[in-house]
Amino acid sequence: DGGITQSPKYLFRKEGQNVTLSCEQNLNHDAMYWYRQDPGQGLRLIYYSQIVNDFQKGDIAEGYSVSREKKESFPLTVTSAQKNPTAFYLCASSKGRGPGTEAFFGQGTRLTVV
Amino acid sequence: GQQLNQSPQSMFIQEGEDVSMNCTSSSIFNTWLWYKQDPGEGPVLLIALYKAGELTSNGRLTAQFGITRKDSFLNISASIPSDVGIYFCAGQGQGGSEKLVFGKGTKLTVNP
Numbered sequence: 001d002g003g004i005t006q007s008p009k010y011l012f013r014k015e016g017q018n019v020t021l022s023c024e025q026n027l028n029h030d031a032m033y034w035y036r037q038d039p040g041q042g043l044r045l046i047y048y049s050q051i052v053n054d055f056q057k058g059d060i061a062e063g064y065s066v067s068r069e070k071k072e073s074f075p076l077t078v079t080s081a082q083k084n085p086t087a088f089y090l091c092a093s094s095k096g097r098g099p100g101t102e103a104f105f106g107q108g109t110r111l112t113v114v
Numbered sequence: 115g116q117q118l119n120q121s122p123q124s125m126f127i128q129e130g131e132d133v134s135m136n137c138t139s140s141s142i143f144n145t146w147l148w149y150k151q152d153p154g155e156g157p158v159l160l161i162a163l164y165k166a167g168e169l170t171s172n173g174r175l176t177a178q179f180g181i182t183r184k185d186s187f188l189n190i191s192a193s194i195p196s197d198v199g200i201y202f203c204a205g206q207g208q209g210g211s212e213k214l215v216f217g218k219g220t221k222l223t224v225n226p
Contacts, residue, residue: 105157
């Protein structure tokens with residue numbers, strides 16, 4: 001079955017540590033995205049990539065980094081520079097612009113800093 | 115930047131009632147999308163709209179792309195308990211960017 005997979009579902013991190021969230025899709029989508037969701041808030045865009053080996057900052061990129069070495073994969077690293085990293089992180093992918101632009105989401109990763 | 119205002123923030127209804135929620139934007143959008151999110155899960159796409167004035171249904175759900183291209187609404191008819199969740203609107207602007215802008219969501223509670 002085609003889809004988008006995030007792992008792990010739950011993640012605990014000690015303060016000062018970097019952590020990497022995985023996102024894989026087998027939908028053959030060109031574009032991939034990372035969003036952060038906090039209680040009572042909408043989805044805020046962290047980074048996005050429209051093509052392999054290229055990515056752009058979203059609205060809240062500080063303290064995060066990404067890579068896009070393969071079309072299928074778009075991992076997100078939450079660095080120690082991120083001051084408030086506890087949140088629900090969502091990865092999404094889409095075919096492109098116009099019809100077929102619908103973004104499909106993974107199941108999310110809940111990151112908790114302890 | 116582009117902003118979406120989604121209302122209401124929350125709704126408490128009885129099973130069987132109809133529901134309506136809407137989104138308005140400060141700028142013109144080319145695409146409107148409606149998603150539903152269950153607790154602890156990723157949003158699931160319900161309806162996609164691409165043309166001004168377009169009215170699209172998906173079962174008991176109906177959504178419309180406003181004529182001005184700055185608004186959209188979602189209606190749910192004859193609500194059932196499994197309709198509970200957070201509904202998000204999302205729009206894509208004219209600038210050629212791939213980015214979607216999301217509303218803050220409408221939390222729906224259905225009392226049996």
